[in-house]
Amino acid sequence: MIEKLLEDPSLTNRLLELTNIKASSLESFIHTNKETLNLSTILRIIEELFPSLQHELMNEYILSLNPNKKLARFCLEYLNTTRQDDVLDQHLKILLNSKSSINREWATIYLLDRKQTTREFSNSEVISLLHNTRVHTLEMKLYSKMIAAYCHFEDHLLQEIYDAIHPLEPKLKKIKDPYIKESYTARFGLIMTPISLHFEHQNDLLRYSQMVFKCSGQKALKCMTHIQLGNSYLISHYDNALFHFKKALELSDHIREVQIKRSLNFLDNYWGKQPKHLNHESSAPKDIHEIAFFHIQQGEPLKAIAMLQTIKWEILSKSEKAFHLYFKGLALNDRNCLIESVRYFKEGDMMHYKNIPLIALRNMGEDETIIEALK
Numbered sequence: 001m002i003e004k005l006l007e008d009p010s011l012t013n014r015l016l017e018l019t020n021i022k023a024s025s026l027e028s029f030i031h032t033n034k035e036t037l038n039l040s041t042i043l044r045i046i047e048e049l050f051p052s053l054q055h056e057l058m059n060e061y062i063l064s065l066n067p068n069k070k071l072a073r074f075c076l077e078y079l080n081t082t083r084q085d086d087v088l089d090q091h092l093k094i095l096l097n098s099k100s101s102i103n104r105e106w107a108t109i110y111l112l113d114r115k116q117t118t119r120e121f122s123n124s125e126v127i128s129l130l131h132n133t134r135v136h137t138l139e140m141k142l143y144s145k146m147i148a149a150y151c152h153f154e155d156h157l158l159q160e161i162y163d164a165i166h167p168l169e170p171k172l173k174k175i176k177d178p179y180i181k182e183s184y185t186a187r188f189g190l191i192m193t194p195i196s197l198h199f200e201h202q203n204d205l206l207r208y209s210q211m212v213f214k215c216s217g218q219k220a221l222k223c224m225t226h227i228q229l230g231n232s233y234l235i236s237h238y239d240n241a242l243f244h245f246k247k248a249l250e251l252s253d254h255i256r257e258v259q260i261k262r263s264l265n266f267l268d269n270y271w272g273k274q275p276k277h278l279n280h281e282s283s284a285p286k287d288i289h290e291i292a293f294f295h296i297q298q299g300e301p302l303k304a305i306a307m308l309q310t311i312k313w314e315i316l317s318k319s320e321k322a323f324h325l326y327f328k329g330l331a332l333n334d335r336n337c338l339i340e341s342v343r344y345f346k347e348g349d350m351m352h353y354k355n356i357p358l359i360a361l362r363n364m365g366e367d368e369t370i371i372e373a374l375k
Helices: 002-007 010-019 023-031 039-049 051-063 070-081 085-096 101-117 123-132 138-154 158-172 178-198 202-213 219-232 238-251 254-270 285-297 301-308 318-332 335-347 351-363 368-374
Strands: none
Touching (some): 010 039, 039 178, 051 085, 070 085, 070 101, 085 101, 101 123, 101 138, 138 158, 138 178, 178 351, 238 254, 301 318, 318 351, 335 351
């Protein structure tokens, strides 16, 4: 960094304007005490000077920090959200032995989150441990509830998540560190976005998504939010859905990329357009479903049924069964399959998606009274 600033002295003024800090604070950060700036400011400086080396430089910097000071614990959030897992594991071990009780508290809660992510602990074990772990800081009280929400998502307990998470919004404003406040607000928005989609609260969906988009960085959180927004427009507005799925694709890693391309396939199939990402080599039910849907839209129901018959029913999740029955109902023009599709969407807590077979039933001429009863 010193070399960079010596090469181009104008960079110093640019950094001062960008970060709104005093020249003495920047000089102190560069030459003496590495912990004089907050994490948000440090990230802005590194992004400005070394955008392609951010993770590498931050990882090295974080492992050099004093484990007893507050900046060390704030960096847990950076490592977690940027998926720097190896360095996160190292940093957790260091902070668990910190002289600071607050740092040890943060490390304890982030370790539980890590073990839930790696499946070392089941969701029920994590929730039980969170319940039995006493925390004193505002941040870890909030983060503990968010971790519990992540666990409940997998069990489709969306009403329970809403009841626990919704009251946290005013408490987020009390967090003092700007980086943690911004990141936890983005996490809150990300949790509330799919819940709003589930309950079909479009205005809330847009408001909570903005909490994520206003956050600096956080590509992974923004990617997932664009996916949720794309899903919200899936059957109502092709261009809006396409915009958000493309934005998500720009921000995605490989795992999310596969998910987004499947969503793009469904979007194109649903609106009668040519899907661009069909995977004819895959044996995954979701990919086979999209090929079957393509055949249906091409007026080839027998080919679609042949594709669907290659899938073993017993291996499907509730959401996959819901889509399977939807495609089968379309191919066979079978109202009973579509009605069963609605039931499986409800059982899988995918209330927004139940509208897909309901629209198909309406197009078949189903009695409106029955459709209302199925909602």
